[in-house]
Amino acid sequence: MGLRDEILEQPEVARRHLASSSAAIDALVARLRANPIYHLFIAARGTSDHAAIYGQYLFGVVNALSVGLAAPSVVSVYGVEPRVGRSLVVGISQSGASPDIVAVVAAARRQGAPTLAITNAPDSPLGAAAEYVIDLAAGPERAVAATKTYTTSLLALARLSGALAGEPTEALQGIPDAIAAALEVEPEVERITGELASMDRGVIVGRGFEYATAREWALKLKELAQVFADPYSAADFLHGPIALVQPGIPVLVLAPAGAAAPGQLQLLRDLRERRVDTLVASDVADARALGRWSIALPAGLPERLRPIVSIVPAQLFAYHLTRARGLDPDQPRYLSKVTRTV
Amino acid sequence: MGLRDEILEQPEVARRHLASSSAAIDALVARLRANPIYHLFIAARGTSDHAAIYGQYLFGVVNALSVGLAAPSVVSVYGVEPRVGRSLVVGISQSGASPDIVAVVAAARRQGAPTLAITNAPDSPLGAAAEYVIDLAAGPERAVAATKTYTTSLLALARLSGALAGEPTEALQGIPDAIAAALEVEPEVERITGELASMDRGVIVGRGFEYATAREWALKLKELAQVFADPYSAADFLHGPIALVQPGIPVLVLAPAGAAAPGQLQLLRDLRERRVDTLVASDVADARALGRWSIALPAGLPERLRPIVSIVPAQLFAYHLTRARGLDPDQPRYLSKVTRTV
Numbered sequence: 001m002g003l004r005d006e007i008l009e010q011p012e013v014a015r016r017h018l019a020s021s022s023a024a025i026d027a028l029v030a031r032l033r034a035n036p037i038y039h040l041f042i043a044a045r046g047t048s049d050h051a052a053i054y055g056q057y058l059f060g061v062v063n064a065l066s067v068g069l070a071a072p073s074v075v076s077v078y079g080v081e082p083r084v085g086r087s088l089v090v091g092i093s094q095s096g097a098s099p100d101i102v103a104v105v106a107a108a109r110r111q112g113a114p115t116l117a118i119t120n121a122p123d124s125p126l127g128a129a130a131e132y133v134i135d136l137a138a139g140p141e142r143a144v145a146a147t148k149t150y151t152t153s154l155l156a157l158a159r160l161s162g163a164l165a166g167e168p169t170e171a172l173q174g175i176p177d178a179i180a181a182a183l184e185v186e187p188e189v190e191r192i193t194g195e196l197a198s199m200d201r202g203v204i205v206g207r208g209f210e211y212a213t214a215r216e217w218a219l220k221l222k223e224l225a226q227v228f229a230d231p232y233s234a235a236d237f238l239h240g241p242i243a244l245v246q247p248g249i250p251v252l253v254l255a256p257a258g259a260a261a262p263g264q265l266q267l268l269r270d271l272r273e274r275r276v277d278t279l280v281a282s283d284v285a286d287a288r289a290l291g292r293w294s295i296a297l298p299a300g301l302p303e304r305l306r307p308i309v310s311i312v313p314a315q316l317f318a319y320h321l322t323r324a325r326g327l328d329p330d331q332p333r334y335l336s337k338v339t340r341t342v
Numbered sequence: 343m344g345l346r347d348e349i350l351e352q353p354e355v356a357r358r359h360l361a362s363s364s365a366a367i368d369a370l371v372a373r374l375r376a377n378p379i380y381h382l383f384i385a386a387r388g389t390s391d392h393a394a395i396y397g398q399y400l401f402g403v404v405n406a407l408s409v410g411l412a413a414p415s416v417v418s419v420y421g422v423e424p425r426v427g428r429s430l431v432v433g434i435s436q437s438g439a440s441p442d443i444v445a446v447v448a449a450a451r452r453q454g455a456p457t458l459a460i461t462n463a464p465d466s467p468l469g470a471a472a473e474y475v476i477d478l479a480a481g482p483e484r485a486v487a488a489t490k491t492y493t494t495s496l497l498a499l500a501r502l503s504g505a506l507a508g509e510p511t512e513a514l515q516g517i518p519d520a521i522a523a524a525l526e527v528e529p530e531v532e533r534i535t536g537e538l539a540s541m542d543r544g545v546i547v548g549r550g551f552e553y554a555t556a557r558e559w560a561l562k563l564k565e566l567a568q569v570f571a572d573p574y575s576a577a578d579f580l581h582g583p584i585a586l587v588q589p590g591i592p593v594l595v596l597a598p599a600g601a602a603a604p605g606q607l608q609l610l611r612d613l614r615e616r617r618v619d620t621l622v623a624s625d626v627a628d629a630r631a632l633g634r635w636s637i638a639l640p641a642g643l644p645e646r647l648r649p650i651v652s653i654v655p656a657q658l659f660a661y662h663l664t665r666a667r668g669l670d671p672d673q674p675r676y677l678s679k680v681t682r683t684v
Contacts, residue, residue, distance in 0.1 A: 064422055
């Protein structure tokens with residue numbers, strides 16, 4: 001099983017995750033209904049931190065909670081346990097082995113706050129530290145670059161958010177097929193990466209829900225393809241980093257339908273005027289037409305769930321760009337599967 | 343007045359800010375003493391977002407608050423006003439003109455939460471939206487790249503944190519002289535940037551309090567010198583982006599004394615083994631000796647206040663690297679002083 005196998009396995013893994021026990025979600029939702037919270041803090045590193053960013057938009061927009069990403073060093077380096085009040089504190093880690101994430105969750109639990117671990121290793125230290133545990137049930141992830149544990153982490157967050165909002169689960173049940181549809185772009189993605197093989201720098205722009213996708217796409221490009229890929233929300237991009245763009249440095253833009261679309265389309269038109277090469281990932285043909293290259297995303301998904309699907313072509317892009325650059329996606333430089341940061 | 347003048351003006355500006363009225367801070371602290379809070383959310387973009395990151399560590403470590411950075415798009419793009427409960431909600435913006443930051447603060451105020459604006463324009467929309475306003479009193483900032491409004495934003499946060507903790511203000515009073523001492527490295531910084539003129543990519547690593555400095559240093563390098571400068575906390579760096587480093591791509595490491603120092607020193611030794619060129623900014627000679635290049639930071643500052651000073655050599659570095667690369671630091675490409683993101 002290599003990285004590509006794990007990317008292609010995601011429809012099946014998503015199906016398995018959705019069929020897995022919802023007991024932890026049900027119990028946590030019952031507790032939060034009895035004792036409402038306003039705040040949610042999420043501690044995570046690396047790829048899991050991008051799942052946390054998705055959670056920030058999801059629980060903000062769907063559940064109207066104030067969501068913050070924890071700075072784990074406050075606990076692990078400075079030894080201070082911030083007061084969490086009645087926040088829900090969530091740790092996300094596929095291995096469940098990172099001491100700093102465990103420390104944040106353990107500190108919150110000592111204060112009596114509800115705590116949740118989202119992990120592929122429920123028997124891990126993180127699983128032991130949290131009161132509630134959602135098992136990703138993604139099966140062993142052998143590739144160093146996380147893919148299926150990312151999409152299942154997003155799914156787990158979406159299940160919890162939907163259950164807390166009392167939403168029906170039909171839309172979630174459509175995700176495995178949507179991931180399968182997203183995988184069909186592989187031949188086109190491979191063709192594009194062939195043209196971009198000399199790319200050693202790039203900017204990736206998302207907004208709102210797709211900001212998490214931009215961050216995760218960039219990380220995959222860094223760790224696998226050794227590309228300096230700089231991810232931004234469109235708003236922050238205009239606050240300085242736009243100075244980086246110039247002909248020859250591609251800008252990858254996530255511009256699917258939704259509330260963030262108008263701003264993304266304006267950005268695409270501005271970049272076109274500046275003769276910058278863009279790659280557009282979108283479910284809207286008019287948006288794709290604004291890019292030099294484009295990748296089609298499956299249409300018809302609710303905006304709040306789409307990041308679970310839109311990362312999939314980006315994973316394929318990173319995989320094939322890595323090979324186009326003569327590197328081995330299954331042997332990324334300097335990295336190991338479990339990173340135990342303190 | 344150009345960018346360099348504003349960098350050099352910072353000791354005087356810091357002195358002026360510290361002498362400015364503390365009425366807003368006193369009133370806010372009195373309110374927070376009467377009605378204690380556990381949570382603080384900060385909304386900001388660009389350079390101000392890096393002040394917010396400093397605030398996350400500062401109020402976490404010194405005041406044991408749970409601090410989150412707001413995702414302004416939740417309000418401005420998706421039209422949802424998250425419940426803030428009894429959080430303190432802070433907006434930071436030198437111009438006070440960014441509609442998305444104003445929207446976050448206004449939404450919190452409508453809910454009755456205490457709100458604070460930190461701005462160089464107290465008469466701005468942000469100043470009008472917040473119940474409490476700290477005037478940076480930095481004087482007009484004309485250069486597109488923010489420098490003196492960054493250091494005064496940090497100072498404003500440090501004043502508030504210290505007042506809330508009931509700390510004496512002596513250490514704060516030493517900051518203007520420390521900034522003046524930090525400016526003395528300019529000839530050495532100019533010499534180093536001459537050697538690095540061909541740098542078009544780089545990684546910047548901070549940890550804990552100095553993570554904000556790494557982020558702001560990177561932004562200055564992007565917007566002024568057009569360098570793909572990727573900032574990381576050391577923990578996140580090990581989760582993937584370390585794959586980017588190789589001989590010829592310098593890594594700039596903030597490694598001053600303090601709780602985060604042991605990890606940074608280990609990272610420097612690892613990078614040396616991999617023959618990566620590092621530049622070390624530190625107040626400790628042993629740490630500096632681990633780098634191919636080094637910049638001395640003034641010694642003896644409390645760790646929680648040092649980011650106000652350690653950014654200053656980084657600003658000089660960005661200014662001189664920009665010139666060494668044949669670019670004009672006073673005319674950054676595509677940027678304007680006020681960015682009104684929605």
